[in-house]
Structures are given as structure tokens and as C-alpha cells.
Amino acid sequence: MTLPHGPAWLRSPVGLGKSVAILLGLVIATDLFAVWADLKMYDVTGSIVDGDYSDAVQREAEHADTVYAVAGYTQTTSLVAAIVVYLIWFLRMRVNAEVFNPFGHSKKRVWAGLGWFVPIVNLWFPRRVMLDIWDASTPVGSRGSHGLVNAWWTLWIISLIADRAGSTSYRNAETPQEIQDATSQIMLADVTDIAAAVLAILVVLRLTRMQNEKAHQGQGFVPVGN
Numbered sequence: 001m002t003l004p005h006g007p008a009w010l011r012s013p014v015g016l017g018k019s020v021a022i023l024l025g026l027v028i029a030t031d032l033f034a035v036w037a038d039l040k041m042y043d044v045t046g047s048i049v050d051g052d053y054s055d056a057v058q059r060e061a062e063h064a065d066t067v068y069a070v071a072g073y074t075q076t077t078s079l080v081a082a083i084v085v086y087l088i089w090f091l092r093m094r095v096n097a098e099v100f101n102p103f104g105h106s107k108k109r110v111w112a113g114l115g116w117f118v119p120i121v122n123l124w125f126p127r128r129v130m131l132d133i134w135d136a137s138t139p140v141g142s143r144g145s146h147g148l149v150n151a152w153w154t155l156w157i158i159s160l161i162a163d164r165a166g167s168t169s170y171r172n173a174e175t176p177q178e179i180q181d182a183t184s185q186i187m188l189a190d191v192t193d194i195a196a197a198v199l200a201i202l203v204v205l206r207l208t209r210m211q212n213e214k215a216h217q218g219q220g221f222v223p224v225g226n
Contacts, residue, residue, distance in 0.1 A: 005109045008098035010215050016089040017208030023082035024201045030074045031194045037071035038187035040064040045180040087113055089204065094129060096211050097136035105132045127153045130203075137210040139217075148206065152199035159196045162189035 044064045047057050094112040098105065107115065107129050115125030130149055138144035166185035173179040 004102055005098050005105060008095050008102060010096055010099050011092055012215075013089060013092050013096060013208045013211050016085065016092060017204050020082065020086050020089045020204050021201045023078070023085055024197045024204070026078045027075075027082050028194050028197045030071070030078045031190050031197065034071040034075050034190045035187060035194075037064070037067045038183055038190060041068050041183045042180055042187065045176045045183065048176040049180060086204075087116070089208075090130075093133050093137075093207060093211060096215070097133040100211075100214060101136035104136050105129070107132070123157065134207060134210075137207060137214055139210070139214060144210075148199065148203055152196060152203050155192055155196035155199060159189055159192040162192055165189075 040060075041064045044057060044061045048061065091109075091112050094105075094109060098109070107125060111125050112129050115129060116122055118125070127149065130153075131146055134144055134146065134149055162185065166182060166187075166189045169182035169185055170179070173182045
């Protein structure tokens, strides 16, 4: 029997799943640091908007600007690390899912990675791949709810849009009032990203557990004939 997506083989996702959860936890930590930096920037720009140009406020503004920059660097570093390990985990989950059900995937295997980076389609392809993996990994005879995946994906998209809007506003801001308004937008994006990362951890841990249990129960697809 010809498999629609090529050869597939089971490999344990447990180690990668734990690593992804830890790195997403680091993302949450850096986002919390960023929220604190946002608050500092918001407060000091608020003082300037109110007409306070004292030396103390100027020093606080310089400190807030430094903290803000450091927060941005730490966020980027932690996010890149999480993305790399997450994509490795995601591809492994997809291949494992093909062992469980090779015929239940609407997208080619390549989209498990490429789908995150191609404009426009990255708004829904990764979710579709994830749902197919989720369904294939669900125990035989039961129907798994997509509620957790949908909640995570909704917050992830909102955080992306909010971050793009906030970053654009901040780059274009020229007055203290505009900087304060942009900071509030970025703060919203950071808070949303924290919520999305929490749900992402739950998705990763639950799906990893589902696949691990299914593999140990010997519920993989067994081809018949040539």
C-alpha cells in the first residue's frame, strides 16, 4: 500500500515536548520582564506628557529606555530558541501522527514547517496541520475536542497582530504622547503573548502525552498488502 505522505516512523516526542515547554516558559518569563519594562516606559512618558522635565524624570527616562531595549533583546532570543525546538517537535509529531493515521492529513508534510513562514497561509495552515495531528493522536474510539488548540491559535494570531501594530506605532512615534500610546499597545501584545504561550504549553504537553500513550498502546497503522 502506498502511503500518501511517504514513509513514517514513530519516535518518542517526550524529550522534545518537555524542552519546548521549558523554552515556552522562558518566553513567558521574558514577556513578564517586558511588561515591567512597558510599565516603566508608560509611567515616565506619562510624567513628560504632564509637563515634568526634571532631571529625575530625565534620568528615569534614560533608564526606562535601556530596560526597554534589554527586554526586546531577551524576548527575541528566547522566542527564537523556542521556535527552533518547537518546529523540530512539531515535525516529529506530524510524522508520528502519520504512523497513527496516514490518511487523515489534508496538508503535505512539508507544510508542518513551511506553513509557519509563508505569508497569508501562515494564518491558518499550521492550525490545520495541528488539528490533523491532534485527531490522529486521539485514542481510538474517542473524539478529541479542538477547544484548546483553537483557543491557543486565536490568542497567537491576536498577539502577532497586536505586536505588529504596537511595534509600528513605536517606530513612528515622535512625541511623548505617541510613545506612551505605542507602549500601551506593545504592553497589550506582551500580555496576550503570555496567555498564548501558556496555552501553547498546555497544547504541547497534552499532545505529547496523547502520542506517547497511543504509541505504548500499539495503536499505529499497520499497512496490508503491497
